[in-house]
Amino acid sequence: MRLLILLFFVSMPSFALQLETVWTERAEKNLSLTCEGEETCVRYCQEKESCTVVEKVCKNCVGTSLAMTFAFNEMGRSLVASEKLDDYALFDLLEKNSFVSLTSRSVYNLVERFDSSSLKTKFRSLCEDGTRYPVVFFGKTASGEMGRVQAVWCESGFYEMLQLDQLPTDGELF
C-alpha cells in the first residue's frame, strides 16, 4: 500500500506550485512562489506555503539589445520548450539566483507592445497545458546581461528550453 501511494505521488502529472512575477513599490523584481502543498516548494520556502525570490538587476535588460529583441521576436519559434525537467531544477535555478525571467507581461519588453496578443500567443505556445503566463528563464552572462534561454515554467511542470539550431530540410515537416 505504501508503495502504491509513493508511486502515485511520483507519477503525479501536475506541478502544483504557482509562479508569478511581482514588481515592488521600489521597482524591485521578485518572483512569487505559491506552493499549493508542493513539498519541495514548501521546503524551499522554509516550511511556508509561499515565498518570494528577489530577481537581481539585469544589466541592459531595459532596452532593445540584440538579446532582448531576439528573445521577444523568437519566443516560440527559435526558442522552444523541450524535455520536462526534474522538479528540483526550478529550485536549483532560483537558489543560484543568476537568471532573468520573462513573461508576455514583462516590463523588460521594450520590443513589442506590453502584453500584446501576439506576444501572449508566442509565450503560451511554450506550454501545452494552457498556462496563461508561462515564465521563461534565461541565464546571465559574465557581465550580468541576459544570456541563453534555459527553461520555462508551465503549470504542468518545469521544462527545458532550447534555441533551435537545426530544422528539418526539404519540407520534411509537411
Next chain:
Amino acid sequence: MKYLAPIIFTILCSSVWGSFEAPRFELQKLDYSNRAKCALESQKPAKSAFLMISNVDAAKAVYRLAKFRGDDVEETTKMGIDRFRFSVLSLMNLIHNRLVSRQLPLLPSDITNTDGHIPSRYKEVMGQCRQGEYCAALDEYLKDIWTISSKDWNPGSKYLEFFKVDNYHSEDNYLSDKDYEKEADKELTCAYLKKFSPLQANLFGTKPNKVALEMIADAVAQKDSKYGHCEDFDAQENLQVAAYEINLPDLKEKKLFRKESWVNKGFDYWHSLRLYLSFAFRFAPEMEQMAYPFAPLFRGITLEESVMLVPNGCRSLSPAKCDGDRLALNSIREFAKEDFKKEALELDILSEVPNGPDDDLVNDMIPSVNVDELDLGAHRTASDWLESFSGNLSQSRALMKKRLIKAINLFNFVTTSIPVESLLKRLDQQFKGKLLSGKNSTLSVAEKNDLYYLCSEFSFAQHEKWSFIRKNLEILSKSKVVEGLTSSISNVSTEESFKYFVTLGDAVNSACYSLKQHDIWDEDFSLDKEGFLPWYTTKIYEGKVKSKYNDRLSEYLSNNKPLLAFPQYQATKSIDDVICANASDCARKTIEATLSLYSATQYASTFWSLEQKVKSPDLFNPYAERTSCKVYDPWFKTRSTLFSFLWDMGQTAASAFVPGMIYTSAELQPKMVTSFNELVKDGKIEYDTRYQKEKILTAITADFGPLTGVPCAVSLNRNPNNPFSVMRFTGISVGACNSDTDHNLNVYSASDIDANRESGHSECLSCRLNFESMSGVVAYATQNVGPVFFLVRGLYNLYKSLKDPYNIPRSWEVHPYDAYETKALYGEIPKSCVKNLRKGKSCLDACAEKVSNRLSEVMGGHIEKFDLSSRGTGSVKHSLCAEPIKTVTYENSNGNTTSCRLKKIEVPSSCKGMLK
C-alpha cells in the same frame, strides 16, 4: 567675469529622494574657429559640452511597470522621466564634485602616454580590455575605487586609501586647486537647453561681425527663452529627450613650467567622467536615492544608448585617435540632418553593401565648419532637434539589429542543417546537373535566371581577388565586435559563419567559371534583373532596378515547399517563417547575411558603445576625425600624410596598445573614365585568368552578367613600389593588386582578347564599372598587424581642396555679456567695438567698465541698462536686481586717455542676498 547668479538646486526635499544638487549654470564665452583652427582645437580637451538624454527606454519601462502594477500610468511615467533625468544629472554632478576634491582619481585616457603617471594596476586592467568585449576587470577596479569614494571619510583619508587600490601618488591623477583660477568655484554648471540660439553661435558661424554680435546681445536679453534650469523638470516639456549645456569654468588652460594642466588632464577628466558614470549608474549605492523609487529598474537600462556627451564646439572629449568611434562620427552626424528620413536609404550606413564609415572622409575631405552642419536651426526647439536626432539613431539601430538577427538566424540554421557539401549537391540538383555534374540538360528560363543570379552575386561578393569584402572577412572574423554583440543569440561563431560562406562561395565560383556561358545564356536569353537580391541591385544597378526578390520567392513558395522553414510556416504560410526556399536561395542568402555581419562590424561604433563608457562624439567638428585620421593636416606640415590615412578599429582608447600603421600612396593621375566602352576602346581590358576567352567574350559584350565586377582590370599604375594602391575616379574606381613578376600588365583590346596565360600576370588591377561606390572599402592586412582591421585609402583631390584661405588657423572669442552691455550702453554695437569684442574684450567707456567689472565681481550677472553720470551719481539696472543700483563715478580725461574713479556702488537691500 560676469555670470548668472548661482541657481542652487536642492531637489525634492523628501528624505527618500535625497538631497543631491544638480549642476548650476553660468554663461561662458563663445570660441569661434575657422577650419584649420577647428582642426587644431579637436586635439584639445573641451570645457563645455552638451549632455543629451533620451529617456525613451526609461519611459517605456516605467510605463510598463505602471501598467503591470496597476498604477496611474500617466503620473508614474512622468515621474519616471523626471527621476531618470535627475539621476543622470545628479550622478554626473556627484562624480564631478568628487573628481575636483580628490575623492575620485582621474583615470588616464591614454595608457600609452609616457608623459604622465599611469597607475600600474589600471594600466594592466585596461591592457586586458578589448573593444566590444565585456571587461570584468575594469568593473572590479572601478568598484574598488568607488567604494572608497562613497565612504563617509574626509578627502584626505580617501586619498590615502586609493593607494591600496593602485599607485595613485602623482599630481597627474587628480584635479586640484592648482588647476583652477584663484578662488574659483569648482562646480560644474548646467542649464537646460530650450533653443539653439546665437548663444551657441560658435556652432553656426566663424568670424563674428557686427550683426552677429548684436544678435548675441539680443539673445542674452532673451536668455530665459533659450535656457531653463536643469532641475526644473516641469518646464522640460519634451518627454522623450532633454539637452543640457554643462560647463567647466575657471580651469586653467596651462600652467607655467608645470606639465599638469587642463591641456594634459582634460581628456582624463572626460574619460573618467564617462567611465564612472557608466559604472556608477549601475552599481553605485547613491543611485538608490537619486533614482528612487525606480533605482533597480533604471540600473537595467542600457545607459550608453540613452545618454551622450557632445563637446560644445571644436574641442573634443577624447584624445585624437583614429579609431572606430572617430570614424563613426560622420555617420552619427547624418542622424542630425533635417532630411535624414528622406535620404536615409541612400546613406551608406543603411546600405546593405556599405562602404564603411571612412567613405565620407574620402569623399568629403574638406567640409565646412560652423555652418550649422547639424541643422540645429531647422528645429523650433533644442528638444525637437534632439528628438529627431535620437529618433533617427534608434530607428537605424533597430534596422541594423533586425538585419543582424536575420543573419544570425540564417547562419544558425544553414550551417547545421545543410553542410556546404550537401548544399552544393542540392544546387546541382536544382540546376539539373549543369552546375557541377556537367550534364547537358536544358534549363527553363526561370532556372537560367536563377543560375545567372547565383553566379553573378557570388562573383561579385566572393571573388578571391576582387571581392569588396572577401579581403576583410579574414580580419573581420577575428574581430570580436560582432561576436560580442551576438554571442548570446548565435549558435555559430562569426569565424565559422564566414568559413561556411567562403567555402561555399569558392565552390560556386569555381563551378560558374567552368560553365559554358554562351550555351546557357544564349542570344535569346533576356536577363530578368528584378530577380537579384536587393543588395545586388542597389550596388550594380544603383537602385535603377528594383529588386522583386521576395515576390519571386512568394511565387515559388505558392507551388513548392520551402527547403528550410520554421514549423510555424505550416500554419502561417508567411515568408518570415522561411529560412530559405530552395538551395540557391540558401546560398545567396549567405551573402546577404555576411553583408549584414560586415555592415554591423563597419558601423558598430556608430550604433553601440563598445566600451564600458558613455559615448562622446565630436558632432560639431567634422575635422576631429579628419585630423586624427590624418586626412587633413591643419598645419600642412606633413603633406605625405595627406595621401594616407588609417583606420584601426581594434585600437581602442581603453587598450591603445595595438601598434602598426599601413598606408597607401596615390601617385596616379586622376582621370575621367566615363564608360566601360571607353575602357574597351582604350584596350584596357583585363580578365581573370581562370576565364577562358571564349567563355568571357559573350558576357562582356552582352551584359556584364555573372562577370560584373570581376574580370575587368585596368592598367594604370605600374609602379613596383606600390603594389597596393587604390584610386578613385569619377564613375569608376580602380584597385590594384599584386602582380607576380614585374608589375607589368597584359593589356588587350576587347576585340582581341587573347587566351590568357595562367601565370597570373593579369591579376593585378581591377576596375569596377558603374558601381564606383562599391570600392568604398578595400582593406589590406599585413602579416604583422595582427587581428586588427585596417582600412586604407588613397586620396587624390586634396591639394585642390586645400587651396583656400581657411587653412591658416584663426580664432575669435566673444563673451555674450560683453556684447550685451556694449549694446546696452550705446544702443547698438558700434563698428569700432567689433574688433575688441571678438578678441574677448569688453568695449565700454571707462566708468561703465569700472561699474561692470565691480558688479561682476560681487554679484555675477550683467548690466541691463546704464544711466551713469560722468561726474557724480548715476545708476545701472542689473540682471539680478529688480531695483536700480546707485553708483558714484568720476571720469577724468587726460589727452587721449580717459580714466574713471568708482567712488561708490550701493546695492539695494532687497538685492543684498544676491551678493557673492
